[in-house]
Amino acid sequence: MKKRTIIKIIIAILPIILNFILIPVQFNFSPIIGPTDVDEIRYGKFKGDYLISDGVGVVKIMDPYTRQILWKNNCPHFFFHDADLLPNGDVLIADTGGDKIIEINITTNKVVWEWDAKNNSQVNWTDFGLKNGWDHNALSIVQNKNPPNGYYTHLNAVEFINGSQSGKKYDTVLVSIRNFDLLIEINHSAKIGEPGYLNITWHYGIPGNHSLLFHQHSPKRLSNGHTLVCDSENNRVIEIDKNGKLIWEYRDKKLRWVRDCDLLPNGNLLITDSNNNRIIEINKTTKEIVKCFTFGLFTPFDADLTSDGKIIVGNTFGDDIIVYDYSSGLVVDIIGFNYLFAPIFFTILAVIIYQIGNLIYVFKNLNEKSIIKRFRKREVYSKLVIIITLTIFIYFFYYFMAYIWNYGIWHFTESFPRPSI
Numbered sequence: 220m221k222k223r224t225i226i227k228i229i230i231a232i233l234p235i236i237l238n239f240i241l242i243p244v245q246f247n248f249s250p251i252i253g254p255t256d257v258d259e260i261r262y263g264k265f266k267g268d269y270l271i272s273d274g275v276g277v278v279k280i281m282d283p284y285t286r287q288i289l290w291k292n293n294c295p296h297f298f299f300h301d302a303d304l305l306p307n308g309d310v311l312i313a314d315t316g317g318d319k320i321i322e323i324n325i326t327t328n329k330v331v332w333e334w335d336a337k338n339n340s341q342v343n344w345t346d347f348g349l350k351n352g353w354d355h356n357a358l359s360i361v362q363n364k365n366p367p368n369g370y371y372t373h374l375n376a377v378e379f380i381n382g383s384q385s386g387k388k389y390d391t392v393l394v395s396i397r398n399f400d401l402l403i404e405i406n407h408s409a410k411i412g413e414p415g416y417l418n419i420t421w422h423y424g425i426p427g428n429h430s431l432l433f434h435q436h437s438p439k440r441l442s443n444g445h446t447l448v449c450d451s452e453n454n455r456v457i458e459i460d461k462n463g464k465l466i467w468e469y470r471d472k473k474l475r476w477v478r479d480c481d482l483l484p485n486g487n488l489l490i491t492d493s494n495n496n497r498i499i500e501i502n503k504t505t506k507e508i509v510k511c512f513t514f515g516l517f518t519p520f521d522a523d524l525t526s527d528g529k530i531i532v533g534n535t536f537g538d539d540i541i542v543y544d545y546s547s548g549l550v551v552d553i554i555g556f557n558y559l560f561a562p563i564f565f566t567i568l569a570v571i572i573y574q575i576g577n578l579i580y581v582f583k584n585l586n587e588k589s590i591i592k593r594f595r596k597r598e599v600y601s602k603l604v605i606i607i608t609l610t611i612f613i614y615f616f617y618y619f620m621a622y623i624w625n626y627g628i629w630h631f632t633e634s635f636p637r638p639s640i
């Protein structure tokens with residue numbers, strides 16, 4: 220086989236090899252790994268920064284402009300899903316791997332409050348189930364603390380609810396327990412020994428009863444007291460009142476695993492349609508899609524509208540946070556490295572290296588006169604043009620990808636309506 224053919228084969232295989240190397244290595248270098256929930260911090264000394272729940276059990280606060288990590292918890296578990304910054308400055312975390320909700324003081328990095336779904340002295344599920352008339356199937360789900368295939372609770376969301384805003388004398392946290400198909404609200408104010416300590420003050424759903432909820436995500440308490448929740452494996456978003464009555468429903472057979480839904484200031488809903496790799500905004504009344512964001516998305520978990528008019532997305536399998544301009548729909552920033560694009564990136568890099576190698580080969584062992592002579596040849600210029608063009612392309616890689624996607628590719632690849640962008 221000719222030497223050149225061997226080099227060409229290596230160049231073709233190199234991106235694939237690099238990808239295999241990159242995936243484990245990026246765990247050490249990437250600022251974000253498998254992000255789930257990403258919040259813009261709205262108050263306090265971290266105002267404007269992002270609170271990020273990384274899939275590898277780290278919650279961190281990042282300055283989105285400098286990419287500097289300003290804080291991170293140092294008690295990692297395998298899996299965190301969701302975090303909330305509390306008005307007192309602590310961070311509340313849905314510790315999926317530990318079947319717990321924990322509150323961490325940012326200054327001391329110590330756990331200052333916790334609710335443990337596995338701890339009988341904090342919650343007796345059998346008593347709770349019997350009191351609420353659960354059947355044998357529901358009781359057997361909550362009683363099996365070590366299910367053979369997976370987590371006990373897989374609790375996947377926590378939201379702090381200020382009592383004064385909801386007419387209560389105490390604050391609560393709204394928790395989604397995915398494997399129980401259950402939402403609960405827990406008293407967060409009462410301390411150990413005080414009346415009401417860790418009491419479940421509200422709940423919705425029955426374990427195993429999929430007509431109510433089926434592996435839900437991201438419940439939100441609305442200002443009218445209703446609860447908005449993604450009923451993920453039923454492929455719908457529902458709103459229920461405090462008595463558990465279904466008030467509103469958005470069900471579409473095109474939805475695939477909805478995992479986040481926010482009520483926007485204009486009354487529309489921002490929905491993360493995870494397995495369709497898209498964020499949609501729908502009109503709550505007509506249920507029509509009015510906006511759709513897709514660029515670079517790879518099983519996104521959560522999307523929020525920020526105070527400065529951006530949509531920030533925790534793009535779990537893309538290993539990054541994608542930031543869109545809300546009104547134009549264009550990508551304005553990507554935080555982290557999206558290995559979705561790595562094959563393209565490394566193929567181009569390999570071509571550049573190959574062409575540089577070629578150039579070196581052409582000029583090897585030539586004297587000064589012959590070098591000048593060789594520079595007059597068209598072949599040398601074409602190689603230089605390729606190297607310079609591709610180097611510029613690599614440098615502005617994400618901007619080019621964003622441009623190509625926003626203005627072109629989706630016209631051919633997408634079967635969903637995209638009215639506004």
Ligand SMILES: [Ca+2]
Pocket residue numbers: 256258301302303
């Ligand atoms: Ca959150």
Ligand SMILES: [Ca+2]
Pocket residue numbers: 479480481521522523
């Ligand atoms: Ca959200």
